[in-house]
Amino acid sequence: MAKILPFKGFLPPASLAELVSSPPYDTLSSDEARSRTKNNNKSFLRVIKPEVDFKIGTEPSARKLHEHAAINLRNYISNGNLLEDKDQYLYIYQISMGAHVQTGIIAAVSVEEYDSGIIKKHEYTRPEKEDDRTMHIQVTKANTGPVFLTFRNDGSFNNQISGVINKDKDISFKADDGTLHSIWRIKDSNIINEISAYFKRVQSLYIADGHHRAASASRVHKEMTKNKPTHNAKESYNYFLATIFPHDEMQIMGYNRVVKDLCGLSDEQFISKLRENFDIQKLSNKRGPKEKFSFTMFLGNHWYCITAKQQIIKEDSVLRLDASILQRHILEPILKIEDPRTDKRIDFVGGIRGLEELERRCSSDAKVAFALYPVSIEDLFRVSDDNKVMPPKSTWFEPKLRSGLIVRFLD
Numbered sequence: 001m002a003k004i005l006p007f008k009g010f011l012p013p014a015s016l017a018e019l020v021s022s023p024p025y026d027t028l029s030s031d032e033a034r035s036r037t038k039n040n041n042k043s044f045l046r047v048i049k050p051e052v053d054f055k056i057g058t059e060p061s062a063r064k065l066h067e068h069a070a071i072n073l074r075n076y077i078s079n080g081n082l083l084e085d086k087d088q089y090l091y092i093y094q095i096s097m098g099a100h101v102q103t104g105i106i107a108a109v110s111v112e113e114y115d116s117g118i119i120k121k122h123e124y125t126r127p128e129k130e131d132d133r134t135m136h137i138q139v140t141k142a143n144t145g146p147v148f149l150t151f152r153n154d155g156s157f158n159n160q161i162s163g164v165i166n167k168d169k170d171i172s173f174k175a176d177d178g179t180l181h182s183i184w185r186i187k188d189s190n191i192i193n194e195i196s197a198y199f200k201r202v203q204s205l206y207i208a209d210g211h212h213r214a215a216s217a218s219r220v221h222k223e224m225t226k227n228k229p230t231h232n233a234k235e236s237y238n239y240f241l242a243t244i245f246p247h248d249e250m251q252i253m254g255y256n257r258v259v260k261d262l263c264g265l266s267d268e269q270f271i272s273k274l275r276e277n278f279d280i281q282k283l284s285n286k287r288g289p290k291e292k293f294s295f296t297m298f299l300g301n302h303w304y305c306i307t308a309k310q311q312i313i314k315e316d317s318v319l320r321l322d323a324s325i326l327q328r329h330i331l332e333p334i335l336k337i338e339d340p341r342t343d344k345r346i347d348f349v350g351g352i353r354g355l356e357e358l359e360r361r362c363s364s365d366a367k368v369a370f371a372l373y374p375v376s377i378e379d380l381f382r383v384s385d386d387n388k389v390m391p392p393k394s395t396w397f398e399p400k401l402r403s404g405l406i407v408r409f410l411d
Contacts (some may be wrong), residue, residue, distance in 0.1 A: 004199045005196075007089075009407065011171065011183070012081055012171070018175065020076070021404045023177075027046035030052070033045045033052045034056075037052045044144075046072045047069050047144055050069040064371075073144070073334060090107050091105070092165060093182070093183055096179065101401070102399075104243055105243070106240070106242070108240065109240060111218050111240060112233075118205065119149070120207065121211035122206070122390050123390060126193075129212045138220055141242050143410050145241070148397065150206050150245060152207065153246035153248050157198070158246075160194060160195050171183040171405065179399045199244075204384075210242075221237050252375055252396065253350065253351030254349035255323070255395060256358060256394045257331070257369065258362065259367060265302045270368075277329045278308055280304055280306050281306075282304055283296070289372065289373040295373070296370075298358050298362050298369040299369075317386045317388060321394060347361070351374065355371060373394050374395075
């Protein structure tokens with residue numbers, strides 16, 4: 001079962017939602033965040049990336065920086081940029097990007113179910129990033145950004161919410177990237193109970209994005225229960241903020257790679273080594289890969305299609321992923337990139353940026369680029385159900401959730 005709870009949210013007034021809401025904290029660099037807040041002091045980036053309030057090189061470190069975020073968050077409330085709801089609600093969140101529409105639920109979900117594996121993961125977390133998010137929750141005493149979850153839709157989920165989304169939206173706006181965001185409050189206790197009962201029949205929830213936020217919520221829970229002898233499992237820190245979308249409305253793009261050099265090889269030598277495990281075809285124009293086990297590569301101002309030979313395709317849920325094939329048969333043995341999480345010679349480019357970004361990088365700071373076919377949602381389920389992890393930077397979900405649309409406090 002998956003346990004979800006209503007909660008008393010803090011939301012921006014509908015007239016300010018476009019200004020207050022922001023991209024997630026981990027999709028922008030500090031410089032990009034500073035640029036976005038330069039002419040918008042209401043942006044929620046001042047809470048989730050509080051370094052934007054300081055000149056480069058003068059930012060306080062660690063706890064002091066998160067204390068500044070907490071001050072900004074309280075000021076948002078006192079200034080009316082965030083308003084407390086009168087009661088505990090579930091919320092419907094709909095995002096549209098072009099023809100793609102996905103509609104889900106915003107709720108509080110159980111830390112215990114995350115710890116026990118009912119909420120499943122598919123990525124490792126980095127200790128330093130987990131430390132940072134843990135401190136952010138502890139100091140702000142809030143979930144300032146949701147964990148992005150999905151579940152296997154049995155086909156009846158839309159029936160649970162249809163009566164609400166036919167009513168007027170509480171918040172609706174177009175973001176600066178062209179995506180449309182809408183929120184409805186679910187105030188009817190009968191509908192809340194019906195949706196909660198529906199999710200009790202859902203066997204598992206799966207983390208799509210937000211592994212560090214979920215792991216940090218678990219760490220905060222452990223520390224707070226340790227320091228509270230009267231813990232009764234009903235406290236708000238037993239739950240964390242999540243947005244839950246059905247699997248058949250998820251959109252995953254490829255997560256591409258660029259590498260700075262060929263590790264001393266010429267273009268011809270590199271291609272020759274590739275032929276051991278891949279069929280290679282030079283393309284007349286640029287295009288992305290059209291199927292699984294196939295990549296497109298930009299090298300020497302030319303595009304190539306490289307397709308894995310059957311001999312290297314495995315049945316294992318992780319080893320058969322395109323990112324694994326690329327790592328095990330190109331990046332590590334030929335380009336000597338053993339750990340893509342730490343090696344400075346490799347960088348990752350979200351599919352939303354297009355093939356043009358790969359060409360641009362190869363004309364500036366990279367030698368070769370690989371475009372990957374998107375991971376399927378079934379791949380994600382399979383890896384998670386096997387209690388395994390994908391290679392780093394395997395999934396790029398679009399559209400992105402907005403932060404600052406709903407904040408959930410722990411006290």
